[in-house]
Amino acid sequence: MTSTANPALRARRLVLHLVCIAVGAVIVVPVLFGVLGGFKDNGQLSTNPLGLPDPWAPSNYTDILASEVFWRQLGNSVLIAVTGTFIMVASAAMAAFVFARFAFRGRELLFTLFGVGLMFPFAVAILPLFVLLRGLGLLDNPLGVILPQAAFGLPITVIILRQFFRTIPGEVEEAAILDGCSPFGFFWRILLPMARPALATVSVLALVTSWNNFMLPLVVFTDQSWWTLPVGVQAFQGQYSDDTARVLAYVVLSMVPALGFYAVAERQLISGLSGSVKG
Amino acid sequence: MTRPSTVPDTRRGGPATDPPGPGTARRRGARPRPGRRRVLAAFLTPALALFLLLVIAPIVVASYASLYKWNGFGLPENFVGLDNYTRAFGDPTFRGDLWHALVLIVLSLTVQLPAALGLAMLLNQPLRGRSIYRLIFFAPYVLSEVTTAVLFNLVFSPNRGLGDSIARWLGSDAGTIFADPDTVLYAVFMIVSWKYFGLYMMLFLAARQGIPKELNEAATTDGAGPWQAFRHVTLPLLGPTIRISVFLSVIGTIQLFDMVWVLTGGGPIHASETMAVTMFQYGFRRFEVGYASAISIIMFLLSFVFALVYQRVVLRRDTEGAITNQGDNR
Numbered sequence: 001m002t003s004t005a006n007p008a009l010r011a012r013r014l015v016l017h018l019v020c021i022a023v024g025a026v027i028v029v030p031v032l033f034g035v036l037g038g039f040k041d042n043g044q045l046s047t048n049p050l051g052l053p054d055p056w057a058p059s060n061y062t063d064i065l066a067s068e069v070f071w072r073q074l075g076n077s078v079l080i081a082v083t084g085t086f087i088m089v090a091s092a093a094m095a096a097f098v099f100a101r102f103a104f105r106g107r108e109l110l111f112t113l114f115g116v117g118l119m120f121p122f123a124v125a126i127l128p129l130f131v132l133l134r135g136l137g138l139l140d141n142p143l144g145v146i147l148p149q150a151a152f153g154l155p156i157t158v159i160i161l162r163q164f165f166r167t168i169p170g171e172v173e174e175a176a177i178l179d180g181c182s183p184f185g186f187f188w189r190i191l192l193p194m195a196r197p198a199l200a201t202v203s204v205l206a207l208v209t210s211w212n213n214f215m216l217p218l219v220v221f222t223d224q225s226w227w228t229l230p231v232g233v234q235a236f237q238g239q240y241s242d243d244t245a246r247v248l249a250y251v252v253l254s255m256v257p258a259l260g261f262y263a264v265a266e267r268q269l270i271s272g273l274s275g276s277v278k279g
Numbered sequence: 280m281t282r283p284s285t286v287p288d289t290r291r292g293g294p295a296t297d298p299p300g301p302g303t304a305r306r307r308g309a310r311p312r313p314g315r316r317r318v319l320a321a322f323l324t325p326a327l328a329l330f331l332l333l334v335i336a337p338i339v340v341a342s343y344a345s346l347y348k349w350n351g352f353g354l355p356e357n358f359v360g361l362d363n364y365t366r367a368f369g370d371p372t373f374r375g376d377l378w379h380a381l382v383l384i385v386l387s388l389t390v391q392l393p394a395a396l397g398l399a400m401l402l403n404q405p406l407r408g409r410s411i412y413r414l415i416f417f418a419p420y421v422l423s424e425v426t427t428a429v430l431f432n433l434v435f436s437p438n439r440g441l442g443d444s445i446a447r448w449l450g451s452d453a454g455t456i457f458a459d460p461d462t463v464l465y466a467v468f469m470i471v472s473w474k475y476f477g478l479y480m481m482l483f484l485a486a487r488q489g490i491p492k493e494l495n496e497a498a499t500t501d502g503a504g505p506w507q508a509f510r511h512v513t514l515p516l517l518g519p520t521i522r523i524s525v526f527l528s529v530i531g532t533i534q535l536f537d538m539v540w541v542l543t544g545g546g547p548i549h550a551s552e553t554m555a556v557t558m559f560q561y562g563f564r565r566f567e568v569g570y571a572s573a574i575s576i577i578m579f580l581l582s583f584v585f586a587l588v589y590q591r592v593v594l595r596r597d598t599e600g601a602i603t604n605q606g607d608n609r
Contacts, residue, residue: 016401020412023398026473027415030434033441037433045439087329095326098319110327117334119586121534123555124575127562128340129333131351151333154326183318212423214537219563230425234541237429244439251430255422262421266414269421273478274485 031255038249045245060249070253072225073232077257080145080217080228081210085203088150088157093199095154096161097187101173111162117155122215125152130219144220145228149210157202160272164198165191201272204265211258229254338579344572351568363573373574376554379464380532386468387528395476396521399483400509413484417477424474428541431470432457460550463543467551471538475531479524486520487513522593526586533582554578 037045038060039053048054064070099111129148138144168191176186192199214230221227227235236250262269345363347355367373398416402409419427435442435457442456456466490513498508514521536555539545545552545560554574562571 013406016404016406017408019398019401020406020409024412024415027419027477030430030441030473033434034430042439049439049441050445091325091329094322098322102315102319104319110323113335114326114330117330119530119579119582120334120338121530121555121578121582123534123536123558124341124579125334125337127351127558127568127572127575128337128344130563131340131568132333132337147329148333151329154330154334158326187322208421212421212425212537214423214425214540215559230423230537233429234425237432237541244433244436247429248433251426251433254426258421258423258426259418262418266417270417270481270485274482 031252034248034252034255037245038252040245042243042245057245060246061253063246064250064253069232070250073227073229074257076142076226077211077228077230080142080149081207083142084146084149084153084210085206087146088153088206089199089203091150092154092157092202093161093192093195094187096158096165097191099158100162100165111158114155114158117152118159120152122152126215126219129216133220139220140223140226141220142226145213145217148216149213153206153209157206160202161195161198164195168194201268204268205272207261208258208269211261229257341572341579342576344569345576347569348567349569349572350566351562355569357569359569363570364577366570367573367577372549372552372557373554375549376552376557379551379553380535382464383468383471383532383535384529386465387472387532388525390468391472391476392479392521392524392528394472395479395524396483396517398476399480399487400513402480402484403487413481417481419474420478420481422474424537425541427470427474428538431473432542435466457543458547460547463547463551467539467542470542471535474538475528479528482520482524483517486517490516526589526594529585529589530582533578533585 033049036053037049039056039058040048041057044053044057095114099107125148133139133144133148136144138147172190172194173186176190181189212230213228214234217226217228217231218234221231224235233251233254237247240246240250344355346358346360348357348359348363349355402413402416406412434440437455456462494512494516495508498512503511534555535553536559539551539553539556540559543551545556555578558571558574558578560571561567561574
């Protein structure tokens with residue numbers, strides 16, 4: 001296609017670009033406002049909310065980075081996301097293995113039960129879950145967030161993984177058995193390594209979901225030292241409601257890990273999302 | 280997502296009623312083997328235990344608790360039958376919640392999804408830098424609803440916000456959209472769309488790229504204009520993805536919590552409150568756990584009934600229409 005030759009096509013392209021740039025601006029400008037706003041003081045924010053900071057005041061960012069609170073919340077978020085994802089993917093992979101490659105009475109019924117789990121909104125279960133966790137003494141304990149989160153992530157993960165496990169030909173399994181593999185050996189040494197792309201996909205989905213979870217840590221953690229970033233950001237906003245610039249800096253810093261992760265794992269995330277829609 | 284019963288079971292052979300067919304490695308599991316039961320149990324137990332204990336049991340408990348007047352401590356003893364439910368439907372706040380959900384769903388289906396579809400079609404064109412546009416449009420999806428909400432609280436904060444100064448510059452006062460009961464719901468919708476339209480765009484784009492080029496070329500050869508080709512070739516082939524997106528959007532709206540809780544807390548005067556926010560208020564702030572449970576069960580039933588009906592009436596076509604399925608899976 002020689003776009004330069006055809007003025008009508010060029011005009012069309014220009015319009016398309018303008019639409020994209022307009023939409024892109026709607027996305028980027030608020031974030032940019034946050035990034036730049038963090039470098040201003042509140043006086044500057046009221047007189048000059050749109051322009052570049054003058055002078056640049058990095059103290060909002062450096063203060064937060066020097067404080068222990070931000071790093072602790074970041075660490076809590078990482079700990080919960082990583083452990084929860086591990087528990088969830090491990091148990092989901094084992095269940096999906098059984099659902100995909102064993103025939104037994106009640107299999108479809110059990111699988112449907114998991115499927116129905118997709119329709120249970122978190123909000124429906126949060127009250128009894130809270131009562132249950134309190135009874136088990138898991139309030140102010142990271143397991144109180146990790147385990148329910150893993151449980152609610154199971155249905156979609158089991159469905160995606162079962163779909164994938166089914167695509168691995170029976171001959172592979174037959175060969176493994178002939179070579180003396182136990183079911184567990186087949187699962188561990190052959191199936192899981194073959195399923196690496198699917199495992200990456202579901203893990204990325206689970207990490208993002210856990211990272212963004214708010215309601216559960218909000219009710220489980222009354223002890224501030226366990227707060228995750230979303231809870232922390234919300235509390236920070238309440239605490240420094242007069243100090244807009246500082247809150248902006250906090251919000252921006254809390255976005256950095258998510259956006260960095262997105263930059264690295266974009267492809268897995270997209271294939272996971274479109275895959276889960278098809279599943 | 281969310282259509283387990285429509286997943287075609289390619290091997291719906293005999294369940295565990297052995298004896299095994301000859302030479303079936305795929306059905307190997309059906310072969311009576313010592314310890315097979317133990318293997319099955321060992322592999323299923325962790326997932327099943329988590330799921331039953333932390334997903335199914337709480338929902339059973341919620342439906343039980345919804346029949347009691349209960350503050351959440353000790354065992355529920357004060358049985359009130361369906362009073363909590365009748366109370367909910369008589370409560371102006373809860374009725375408002377239902378209305379807000381309806382408004383948000385209608386807006387999502389008529390504004391957000393079509394816009395996402397349009398952008399996906401746009402990004403499917405050969406356009407320089409489209410991968411950068413795509414990257415940017417989808418980015419808000421990875422930000423948490425809380426972060427997004429706090430950011431926009433500040434963007435629209437009076438005096439220091441961006442919205443405020445743009446509005447002043449334009450000579451109006453858009454800075455107050457979150458304070459005005461008449462506009463707050465639309466403001467919430469705007470922010471929800473900001474975060475989620477990229478997700479739907481991404482799904483549409485992935486599906487669009489799965490449609491074989493030849494189909495559109497054939498249509499063009501037969502004299503179809505771009506609009507006709509879109510209307511009669513692309514759109515039907517996107518059907519499954521569109522229908523699933525509608526589903527996700529409706530279910531997501533019924534459960535909307537984080538965004539509203541942080542943006543407005545449901546205010547001013549309940550004008551942006553959702554069912555989940557009302558439930559949270561009663562359950563965790565006023566300790567009327569029985570009543571709050573009734574609200575969560577209503578939320579569940581709404582999602583569940585919608586899912587069942589939708590699956591029966593709308594999604595079923597996707598397993599019947601061979602062409603759409605092929606287009607989707609290629």
